[in-house]
Amino acid sequence: MAAEGEATVPNGAGAKASASQAGAGEPKRAGGFLRQAFTYYGVSIAQTFVEFGVFALMKAFGLAVGVSNGIAVACSGAFNFFMNRNVTFKASSNFWRSVALFVLLYVWNFLFGTWFIDATSAAFGWPQAAGKLVTMVMQGIWGFCLCKWVIFK
Structure with a gap:
């Protein structure tokens, strides 16, 4: 009979339970x-x-x-x-490094977004709202990637 708090394991599954319990002391990923x-x-x-x-x-x-x-x-x-x-x-990375990189991302997004909206409107006749929407999608993609792998690394 299993003690309180222990789960009973069907025959042949004991190795799997032991392997999962072995990782219990490892730090949790983000x-x-x-x-x-x-x-x-x-x-x-x-x-x-x-x-x-x-x-x-x-x-x-x-x-x-x-x-x-x-x-x-x-x-x-x-x-x-x-x-x-x-x-x-x-993140547990250097706080001020993260702040500086995050501010640079904001500046880049502002400058690129302003240019892209005007450029697509002039070159392709797009409405400015369409250029803004495309810009926001691009910024959302590279913003996530930069935050995950650079800014908060």
Whole structure:
């Protein structure tokens, strides 16, 4: 009879149970690729609400559009950084290195996005919203890859 907390194992499966129990003392991984991808894109969706909410709140306090938008972008970027660092990727890498790389990614995304929207509109006659949508998809893909394998590594 099995003691409390122990599972009984059918004949022939004992080796499998022992092998899985052997890894019980190993440190947990930060999570599988799919879990991280879903969490990363979930954080991005939440970031949208944070940015809009902070923008609306700042406007309600009577701040100018540029100031309100700047505060909103800073708050949503900080939210994204801390959530992805601590929840999505569970990073223990150098904090300031991660901050610097994350800021560089934001600057790159801004510069590339602005150029791409204008370039596709001028070259192909695309509506600017279509260029923005394509830009956001590309930024979402390389942003995840860079956060996973470079920024929070």
